Amino acid sequence: MERRIKDVMPEFLELREAMALSREENRENHRKFINPDLVNLMGLLNFDKSFVRAKGTSIWDREDNEYLDFLGGYGALNLGHNHPELIAAVESVQELPNLIQAAPNPLAGALARNLALFTPGELQYSFFGNSGAEAVEGALKLARAATGKMKFISCEGSFHGKSFGALSVTGREKYRKPFAPLLPGIEFIPFGDVQALERALSQKDVAAFIVEPIQGEGGIIVPPAGYLKEVRDICTKYNTLLIVDEIQTGFGRTGKMFACELDGIVPDILCLSKSFGGGVMPLAAYTTTEKIWKTAYGSTEKATLHTSTFGGNTRAAAAGIATLEILFREDLSRQAAEKGEYLMQRLQQLQKKYPFLKEVRGRGLIIGLEFAQPEKGILNRLTGGAMEKLASEYLGAMVAGELLNNHRIVTAYTLNNPNVIRLEPPLTVSYEQLDKLLAALDVICAKNKSFGDMVIASGKTMLGSLVKRG
Incomplete structure (x- = not known):
């Protein structure tokens, strides 16, 4: 008779079961067996969604919502997902x-x-x-x-x-x-x-x-x-x-x-x-x-x-x-140069339009967007410097959270400068997809004229996350 691991270890997850885990089951495994504080931090801004399919620049969640991946595995997906x-x-x-x-x-x-x-x-x-x-x-x-x-x-x-x-x-x-x-x-x-x-x-x-x-x-x-x-x-x-x-x-x-x-x-x-x-x-x-x-x-x-x-x-x-x-x-180096120039020009137009977008820099399709820190005003003094600390460590994460939760675009901040979000889409990204990113950034910058506005918007996301889990 064939020896079955489930007969001896009923909690063992077979591959087919692991692929079908719910979002909360996945969170629980990470909390118990990998890095609980990291998964809790990701969860505050809904960075713990369950993605089940990927192709090119697109990924899909369990509800079949399509997201655009402008993080690209930190530059590991030059050819896109699952070429x-x-x-x-x-x-x-x-x-x-x-x-x-x-x-x-x-x-x-x-x-x-x-x-x-x-x-x-x-x-x-x-x-x-x-x-x-x-x-x-x-x-x-x-x-x-x-x-x-x-x-x-x-x-x-x-x-x-x-x-x-x-x-x-x-x-x-x-x-x-x-x-x-x-x-x-x-x-x-x-x-x-x-x-x-x-x-x-x-x-x-x-x-x-x-x-x-x-x-x-x-x-x-x-x-x-x-x-x-x-x-x-x-x-x-x-x-x-x-x-x-x-x-x-x-x-x-x-x-x-x-x-x-x-x-x-x-x-x-x-x-x-x-x-x-x-x-x-x-x-x-x-x-x-x-x-x-x-x-x-x-x-x-x-x-x-x-x-x-x-x-x-x-x-x-x-x-x-x-x-x-x-x-x-596919001459992807040339594509990166041309698409990068297109994206940079339009991002620089947004920068001129919105002071919240402090700087745009990069080459080809590795581009950083730096957002303006709040001035040290009364709100910072009343919070004992907490506002300044929040801005210095989490501003990029807040913008990335807005892009993810309200526009279904995946980005992340850079590790050594959390005020900067990186744009590193697959080199195969389409101009239509670049335009979707630009439109989303336009909405975010128009809505968030200052750091305080971004804190309020992100606070709503965090509160919503906590309520759903409560």
Whole structure:
């Protein structure tokens, strides 16, 4: 007789049952077994809806309401949700060994070869992993092994991940402090400041400078024109490796295949992830030159110093190969440039119209909207500074909540600047969908002339949420 797990563990949820969970059942599982305070926070602004279907830029809830996804998995969905060619690519290799350590995986080798055709300059050797943080970890290790130096320079406001090494070079104290001491030999300088970089590298004791071409979690911060070109020259001058973190900006997002191409530079190490697996499979990589790779790992003794069990597995590699092909065939970099220009122009028109929308910035289809903080007036004094704190930590979340609950558009604030919401839709987003976003922002800005108006609107949403659960 077949042994059934439900006979022994009746509370075990089979896959079909997990897919049919109600919204409250899902909340309860997260409260009891994952992160209760996070799910409670998400629930206050109705960010805990049950979505059951997704295609392209659209997702649907259980009531078959359609939402537009302008968050795009934090830049992981450049090809949109569930691209049929990616699904087919993964299905086509289902009979191949997915993990086999006793032989080199032919699909991983093909993917590395293909990636070298797309990356700038002489970047050639790739190591595959599963997440952006893992790519950064590998890049930091490679830099130390190749240079024999210990120190790293990073930027204030940067975000490179939350694993130990990646967190050590992430430029926000809030995320680093609870886990101190982190890696030694890390120094932070202002983003966009080439004089500060030159001072930091002048002793020639720095293994690498790690930088994002555009700071994503920092609030979609675009550096001064030519910044990366000057950075490249300074790193070369002081024999410091340049690590460019394109985990969020890569694969067409900024209007170029890689954002570093906007300044015409080639890094020593390039970190990639998010959209690399097409939003279907976890896939990451760091890629470097033959000289750097062989200096660090160029012997049989060193060849296994850095490994990953799941890195470059068959299904992930198949998704990566298909992703590169689709990006090229559909010229999605060009689409991102054109659609981004269209969206930026119209957002700037809204900015002129509404003081509540303080700033619009970005490149291609990675755009940040910063909203105006309240002035320190009597209401702030009466609340003992609570209004100011609320604005500094939750203003972006309130705007995102308005977009979600009243206009069915998914966005989120940036981690290092909560006053900024990010717009990172799939590069396949239509102009009609862009117009729907613009219309929704027009309504929100017209209705919320000030921070106080936004607090009232969000308060109603929070109160409604609490009443429904009471």
